[in-house]
Amino acid sequence: MSLPHAILTALLEKPSSGLELTRRFDKSIGYFWSATHQQIYRELGKLERAGQIRALPSVQPTRGQKKEYEVLPAGREELTAWVARSEDPKPVRDPLLLRLRAAGVVGSAGLEVELERHLALHQRQLAQYEAIEARDFPPERQSTEQDRLRHLVLRGGIELETFWTKWLTDALTGLRPGT
Amino acid sequence: MSLPHAILTALLEKPSSGLELTRRFDKSIGYFWSATHQQIYRELGKLERAGQIRALPSVQPTRGQKKEYEVLPAGREELTAWVARSEDPKPVRDPLLLRLRAAGVVGSAGLEVELERHLALHQRQLAQYEAIEARDFPPERQSTEQDRLRHLVLRGGIELETFWTKWLTDALTGLRPGT
DNA sequence: TGGAGCATGTAATTAGTTACATGATTGG
DNA sequence: CCAATCATGTAACTAATTACATGCTCCA
Structure with missing residues (x-):
């Protein structure tokens, strides 16, 4: 809604x-x-x-x-x-996490390529967000509440993409044998 | 799908x-x-x-x-x-980030309480995931591919909840005046 | 025998996606 | 005058949510 x-x-x-x-x-x-x-x-x-x-x-x-x-x-x-308004966070529904679980059952053949593809997409998005941050929110410039809120939203995007790139990198490492 | x-x-x-x-x-x-x-x-x-x-x-x-x-x-x-299969990540749709953007326009009255509520929920979820990790994935025990994949999925959950708790904490700090 | 809990479903609605239709404006 | 593009929409479908309906089993 x-x-x-x-x-x-x-x-x-x-x-x-x-x-x-x-x-x-x-x-x-x-x-x-x-x-x-x-x-x-x-x-x-x-x-x-x-x-x-x-x-x-x-x-x-x-x-x-x-x-x-x-x-x-x-x-x-x-x-x-x-x-x-009080609205609970929606339950998670992430196809990629689900695919890893499925790979645990039927094998991970072909998954690596797909993870690499997603990694590239998230890295690109992250770079774009960081460019926006550098342009619109240079250090020590925010004053109005609106500025601070907008920056927080952007930080959310940046940190989410950072999470994905890190997690996908770990997943790719972990997918090849040897710990 | x-x-x-x-x-x-x-x-x-x-x-x-x-x-x-x-x-x-x-x-x-x-x-x-x-x-x-x-x-x-x-x-x-x-x-x-x-x-x-x-x-x-x-x-x-x-x-x-x-x-x-x-x-x-x-x-x-x-x-x-x-x-x-090749499937692109779904575009983001996060109501909480949207609410912060809306708060930038109509003011953030009442938002703090809601952010605190979400923070508590995410902290609880994070604690639960960490308990599962401690129980099911003690250090240096994983050997089968299935074990490694399941652990990766759980790490995804843990890192996502870590992101939310950190971001919500920052947001609550940033919402009160004074950088 | 009757109510609690187990178990499987249907119906109606809302939200999101995909494909298509149509009118208006403008530049070659 | 016609093709490209701007602009607004309809229709059909799929996915998810919310509310309700029904049958079976067991035990007090």
Whole structure:
């Protein structure tokens, strides 16, 4: 139940059309909440019907015509309440860990290649996050709460990718015999 | 598309009934792939119709009667192929990171309590994993590939929970003013 | 005999994915 | 004027969640 809140957050940061949102979900927002344009349009419709956002009245609502949305007070209230809401972490569901367990039962043939592929992907993502950190959060510069929160989110991404690269490296080592 | 593979793995480790599987998914298997009994029964039906598993012929298939399943050769082959299959990591979707981003926009009122709650949950999970590691994987004891793979999976769980406890601690520090 | 617990399921809903459809704008 | 691209959507499907239904066994 987080997609509407992701959209509300994005629209508060900057009113946008569906396609603009899609592009932003492919970049910064997608680093912690991914969504496709189909999901986004469907959810925009729901949020509009719920009175949490509205289309800016600049252009007529015909198909193929750009339509910009902004957040209404009800939407902001909903988001504010959600930030403090009590929601348990979702149970883990990780296909790669599962595959290692499966490999323990049917053998690990072919797994090494796949682990190396994942390792390369995570290393690339990590490098990208670190570049963003170097660019947007140079040492000793954060002052506003918004800056600190954004940096924390990015740190989460960096540390998650660091975990994966380290764990995959260990797994590749451990997969070849000899401890 | 990993639930059927999770079930095949579990059944290869030990033939079980639906409820037994449900219990095992609440424990060890659920540490990296969670599932409810409804999902499990539905998927058992599909796998049986697909000829990948079969019910042990011991008891008649009436409702309320325990029914044990075992994996057929086709099921083992499918699992073997899946271990080596090329599958990209799923895009990240983490509600807590998203909430921090939202807090940057509408303010972080009430967030601290929620972060502390999550921190406690992750610390508890971490302690549990570490107890399992101490019990099942004492130093210098692993020899078989299966042992090494199982330990790697557990290390994944431990390091993920370590990441969350560390990150949440940082976040709580960073949330109060003064760097 | 009747209720607790074991065991297997169905139904309805929600969220996410994949594939496709259509209109508007613009530059060659 | 037509192809590329921008932009908004629909439809069908798959996966997961939540709520409910039903039958069997055992023992107080």
